[in-house]
Amino acid sequence: MAAISIRKLVKRYGHGAKAQQVIHGVDAEVHDGEFVVIVGPSGCGKSTLLRMVAGLEEVSEGEIAIGPRVVNDIEPADRDIAMVFQNYALYPHMSVAENMAYGLKLRKMPKAEIDERVQRAAKILELGHLLARKPRELSGGQRQRVAMGRAIVRDPQVFLFDEPLSNLDAKLRVQTRLEIQKLHRELGVTSLFVTHDQVEAMTLAQRIIVMNGGRIEQIGTPEEVYGQP
Numbered sequence: 001m002a003a004i005s006i007r008k009l010v011k012r013y014g015h016g017a018k019a020q021q022v023i024h025g026v027d028a029e030v031h032d033g034e035f036v037v038i039v040g041p042s043g044c045g046k047s048t049l050l051r052m053v054a055g056l057e058e059v060s061e062g063e064i065a066i067g068p069r070v071v072n073d074i075e076p077a078d079r080d081i082a083m084v085f086q087n088y089a090l091y092p093h094m095s096v097a098e099n100m101a102y103g104l105k106l107r108k109m110p111k112a113e114i115d116e117r118v119q120r121a122a123k124i125l126e127l128g129h130l131l132a133r134k135p136r137e138l139s140g141g142q143r144q145r146v147a148m149g150r151a152i153v154r155d156p157q158v159f160l161f162d163e164p165l166s167n168l169d170a171k172l173r174v175q176t177r178l179e180i181q182k183l184h185r186e187l188g189v190t191s192l193f194v195t196h197d198q199v200e201a202m203t204l205a206q207r208i209i210v211m212n213g214g215r216i217e218q219i220g221t222p223e224e225v226y227g228q229p
């Protein structure tokens with residue numbers, strides 16, 4: 001079954017005469033457990049598409065389903081997804097552990113289960129020794145791992161990544177990319193990853209969606225899209 005189904009999706013920003021259409025009827029499916037990367041030049045609509053899957057932008061026309069459920073009218077918090085952002089979006093006044101626990105507390109999860117999930121995520125991401133620190137006391141790579149930890153504790157059906165590596169220096173970018181690969185191997189969570197970086201797409205993707213001008217230009221394996229390495 002498809003983990004994400006996108007049907008005849010249209011997005012317009014603004015209203016009336018000022019409306020600007022930026023997604024022009026996109027159809028795509030992401031299979032259960034699959035790692036799909038959306039690539040394309042800046043401004044082609046990648047982030048808008050991902051944000052609609054996350055529920056952070058309204059759908060103008062068409063349909064998005066996560067699993068069997070159409071989510072057009074479902075709040076972001078009630079979708080079975082977790083998003084990892086480019087700028088980490090951590091709360092500066094909270095510790096690493098509190099940052100990871102926050103979303104679960106909002107959902108009124110029992111404390112024992114929250115602690116267990118935070119510990120498990122910290123172990124996967126090797127953050128155990130940093131749980132009491134504040135974000136400002138962490139390196140960029142550590143902050144991005146906390147952002148991933150916050151996604152993991154939700155135990156979602158789908159991970160959404162919005163250019164999570166683009167604020168990291170070259171070395172950390174490679175390291176964090178390997179961590180994301182390991183994460184996908186270990187947890188097997190369906191992943192939709194947006195980037196403008198061809199190397200990221202080639203190394204992470206099982207399938208690549210190439211976007212241009214608000215449309216899908218091509219969908220295929222890295223070999224099909226970029227040729228044999």
Ligand code: ADP
Nearest residue numbers: 013014022040041042043044045046047048049
């Ligand atoms: P990408 O992620 O591929 O760089 P975006 O989805 O950010 O592309 O943007 C696609 C187009 O939509 C661009 O022309 C951008 O300027 C426009 N856009 C993005 N967000 C908004 C917004 N909130 N209001 C109006 N236009 C927007």
Ligand code: ADP
Nearest residue numbers: 013042043046047048051057086087162163166
């Ligand atoms: P990204 O690289 O993630 O697309 P941007 O710097 O393009 O980030 O956009 C940052 C924020 O501004 C996003 O929330 C996006 O939706 C919004 N945005 C982007 N383009 C426009 C635009 N033309 N008008 C209004 N908001 C925009």
